[in-house]
Amino acid sequence: MKTIKSTILLALIFCLAFNMSQAQKMYQIHQDNVKPSMFMHYEKIAKEFNEACKMHNPQTSWVTANTNDMKYMYISPLENMADLDKRPFADMAKAMGDKWAKMFExxxxxxxxxxxYVIYLVEDLSYMPEGITMTQEGENYRDWFYIYFTPQNAAKVREGMKAVKDLYTTKKSKVYYRIYRNGFGTSEDYYLVAASSKDEIDSATKSKANKDVLGPERWDTFRKVMDYATRVEEYSGEMRPDLSYSPKK
Known part of the structure; x- marks a missing residue:
């Protein structure tokens, strides 16, 4: 789980290219693409790493999620791009010595x-009337939708995403979601839609009820996004409080 190094020049280029506001919330995501045959071993080592962090108390934090295709994502808040150059595990690695190296082997x-890589929370496109939060009590199941598009269609896709939010708002939908935009370290443009549920059954129940709430006009609204998307990828998974970490004060 290595931390990428970025220069001030790259950070400036990134900010100019994507015209991101400093007020937007940034998250660094470290993603491990785990082999199916090593799934159980990875779980064991990840839990050992989490316990070691609790012991050595590195000054960083993250929430963890894993997808149905065995991707593990460690999601940490960023104050600014300079945070990418920090080494929060330096003291821990020194204290653990050979054990640290062995763990990462x-x-x-x-x-x-x-x-x-980095993603941004897009609050004005997210639909959470009661307040935007990444985690919700009792709702650790996740549906993730990646909507990819080309740079020339970025404005059209954003307009479509805004139309979808307006529809949900007007209809007072009970299906809430957060929108994220790709950032530094990603190779394609996309919006990520994240929706929370109690479990797979709860997700399906909400989805079915939402179709009735939105009505047939949902198709014309969704087309305002899909007509400009290059592809859509859908994943499910769960948040992992047992693999998440925050330091002791």
Whole structure:
């Protein structure tokens, strides 16, 4: 789980290219693409790492999610791009010595690839009337929808996403969602839609009821996004409080 290094120049180019507001919430995501055959071993090492963090108390925090195709995502808040240059595990690694190296040798056996990137919460496109929060009590199940598009269609897709939110708002939908925009370290443009439920059955029940709430006009509204999307990828999974971490004060 390596932290990417960025220069001030790259940060400036990134901010100019995407015209991101400093007020937007940023998150660094480290993603491990775990091999199915190593799933159980990865779980074991990840829990050992979590326990070691509780012992050594590194000054960082994250929430963890895993998808149905065995991607593990460690999601940390960022104050600014300079945070990417911080080394919160330096003291922990020094204290653990060979145990630290051994732990990451075991991690490396579990995947052929992993990466770190940044996403932004897009509050004005998110639909959570009671307040936007990444985690909700008792709702650890997740549906994630990645909507990809080309740069030339970015404005059209955003307009479509706003139309979808307006429809949900007008109809007082009970299906809430958060919208994220890709950032530094990603190779394609996309919006990520994240919806929370209690479990798979609760997700399906909400989805079915929502169709009736939105009515047939939902198709014309959704087309305002889909007509400009290059592809859509759908994943399900869950938040993992047992693999999440925050330091002791």
């Amino acid at each position: 075991e991690f490396d056996k579990c995947y052929d690839s992993h990466r770190t």
